[in-house]
Amino acid sequence: MLWPSYIKGFKSYLKLERSLSGNxxxxxxxxxDKLGQYFQSLNREPKITEINVVDLKSFISWLNDLGMLASTQARVISGLKAFFGxxxxxxxxxxxxSALIEAPKLTRKLPDKLNIHEINGLIDAIDASKPEGMRNKAIIEVLYGCGLRVTxxxxxxxxxxxxxxxxxxVIGKGNKERLVPIGGVALKFIDIYLREIRVHMNIKKGNEDFIFLNRFGAKLSRISIFNLIKSLAVKTGLKKTISPHTLRHSFATHLIEGGADLRAVQEMLGHSSITTTEIYTHIDRDYLRDVITQFHPRS
Structure with a gap:
């Protein structure tokens, strides 16, 4: 459900009247499009005039259940406000x-991070006997091993x-290219997926070069990755609220906790500012408690 004529008109409005860039x-x-995916998940195709504030609030709850960050939700709401405007x-x-829909309040609260045992648990929970199993293992390995954004x-x-x-x-924000190291384990799973699974798929035209494909032979969507992470968390009984970004956050945190140079982590994450990278330098609370206990005269 993309309401082609409305979308086409909205696109022209953004390009011609608001003079926005292609990105x-x-x-x-x-x-x-995310709103369209939401209604598809409900097997509903309402008319554009039938969508109400209750629908949009349910849509936002759906995004939240997918583990989408508050900042991402805020951006989506902004996009919908522009569309309905x-x-x-x-x-x-x-x-x-959308007039009465408020964006979630953005804070500097750090997302949950996973330890290596929890990450291994997610990977081990994937059924490798299924065609998508090796692909999903490769996805988790690349997200954590390279610290990539979901897009x-x-x-x-x-x-x-x-x-x-x-x-x-990697093609990051603003179409900026960067080279990111990738470990042997991630490469192994990608290689197995490409040689044993993907090679037998009927790939849609225009998708031949994309690594990760859905069962229809098309590039995986962001929503598919969110759903994969959410399902693995449920399967393993993980109580933390996680999303694809959690693996990126864990990648950066583990590097910095291990002594990696902040500038090197900035380069691998593709941050334009070192200030953005500095949010990953939080220190383990137990360590802080130990410091107080050891050095403060009143403890």
């Missing part, structure tokens, strides 16, 4: 259902793999 336009359209501007709807993972291409030197080329 910004794609981001807005992706936000609207456009529909109001064009007199395509009489009431704006960077879905956009990863075979032509950007350099197994001989154990590097991958």
């Amino acid at each position: 910004s336009v794609d981001a807005y359209l992706s936000d609207v 456009y529909l109001m501007l064009e007199d395509l709807i009489q009431n704006n259902p 960077e993972l879905t956009e990863l291409k075979i032509s950007n793999l350099y197994p001989q030197i154990e590097f991958i080329k």
